[in-house]
Amino acid sequence: xxxxxxxxxxxxxxxxxxxxxxxxxxxxxxxxxxxxxxxxxxxxxxxxxxxxxxxxxxxxxxxxxxxxxxxxxxxxxxxxxxxxxxxxxxxxxxxxxxxxxxxxxxxxxxxxxxxxxxxxxxxxxxxxxxxxxxxxxxxxxxxxxxxxxxxxxxxxxxxxxxxxxxxxxxxxxxxxxxxxxxxxxxxxxxxxxxxxxxxxxxxxxxxxxxxxxxxxxxxxxxxxxxxxxxxxxxxxxxxxxxxxxxxxxxxxxxxxxxxxxxxxxxxxxxxxxxxxxxxxxxxxxxxxxxxxxxxxxxxxxxxxxxxxxxxxxxxxxxxxxxxxxxxxxxxxxxxxxxxxx
Numbered sequence: 001x002x003x004x005x006x007x008x009x010x011x012x013x014x015x016x017x018x019x020x021x022x023x024x025x026x027x028x029x030x031x032x033x034x035x036x037x038x039x040x041x042x043x044x045x046x047x048x049x050x051x052x053x054x055x056x057x058x059x060x061x062x063x064x065x066x067x068x069x070x071x072x073x074x075x076x077x078x079x080x081x082x083x084x085x086x087x088x089x090x091x092x093x094x095x096x097x098x099x100x101x102x103x104x105x106x107x108x109x110x111x112x113x114x115x116x117x118x119x120x121x122x123x124x125x126x127x128x129x130x131x132x133x134x135x136x137x138x139x140x141x142x143x144x145x146x147x148x149x150x151x152x153x154x155x156x157x158x159x160x161x162x163x164x165x166x167x168x169x170x171x172x173x174x175x176x177x178x179x180x181x182x183x184x185x186x187x188x189x190x191x192x193x194x195x196x197x198x199x200x201x202x203x204x205x206x207x208x209x210x211x212x213x214x215x216x217x218x219x220x221x222x223x224x225x226x227x228x229x230x231x232x233x234x235x236x237x238x239x240x241x242x243x244x245x246x247x248x249x250x251x252x253x254x255x256x257x258x259x260x261x262x263x264x265x266x267x268x269x270x271x272x273x274x275x276x277x278x279x280x281x282x283x284x285x286x287x288x289x290x291x292x293x294x295x296x297x298x299x300x301x302x303x304x305x306x307x308x309x310x311x312x313x314x315x316x317x318x319x320x321x322x323x324x325x326x327x328x329x330x331x332x333x334x335x336x337x338x339x340x341x
Contacts, residue, residue, distance in 0.1 A: 078145055079118065080117065080146055081147065081148050083146060084101060084102070084147075085150070086098065086152075087150070088151050089154065090236050090237050092133060097133075101129075105124075105128075106148075117145055120142065122141060122142060125150070133152075134154065134156075135153065136155045136270055137152065137153045138150070138151070155270055156237075157171070158171050158238060159238055159239040159240070159262065159265065160180065160231060160235060160238050161243065162224075162243065162282075163243050163246055164183060164242070164246045166179065166180070168256075170257075172262050173259045174259055175255070188224055189225055226240055226242050228240050228282045239269040239283060240282035241282070241283050241285060242283065243285055244286045261285075265285075268294070268313075269283075272314065277321065278296035278297060278302070279296060281295045281296060281297060292305075292306055299326075299328070300330055302329070304332055304333055305332075305333040317332050320332075324340060326340040327341065329341055
């Protein structure tokens, strides 16, 4: 079978262009433009024209807006914590708390603003302060836009020891930390006491202020009453322990009281302050095995045992005070057996 190469060309058989074809083309173009103008002229003016949607730019614009907003919240000086309001301090100095907080939580930072209002966590501040200082309670709050408030209650970890001749600061182990001052003569009072024979002799006898029998049967005894108000003003609200054994402190610089007794007294003092049943003026202790007596701002005293469970004794104290009004004392030293007068 043979194949014959054809020399046929389509260009040879195309119709020849007229010399006026260029003008015809321009004429068709003008007619098309006129139709579009006519269509636009008679178009509905209330019909909304479709706008070109830039959907591909929306995510980028949103991300940029979020980034700018976050940068403004983090780096704007308006949202930086610059003020501290500390309350509730009695022993710890405010400057110590301020210095610790500013160095730990409020440094300006070179690249990352640690003192930013939105980055500071109240729980973290409270936890660090609780570990750093001896505190009963602590409340930390942020006040928009640049204030941090701290309200705390200190846990007492030391006491003032009074042996009848002077005052010493001791720690929770009973070791002397510092000598404070001597007991003054104004801290002694004369009280009258009667012997048993004198009391039996005057039974049934009308006693008057001018009675010679009463005067001859009464003896004056000097007792020491710690000046707790002045001590608190000078050295803060610490437990004041008056030891009636009159131990010479210079002979025993350490171990004035057993650490368990000191710790029990501190726990009783701190917990009674929290429940706000009464405010302790001072405590009296003699034989440690006999417990301690807390002289309060109420008409009654509290007799407790520092080496026993403090929470149980305070619970029993609240039970008694709930339905009774003692006039002299409440004794919670003997477990479930509670005495009051």
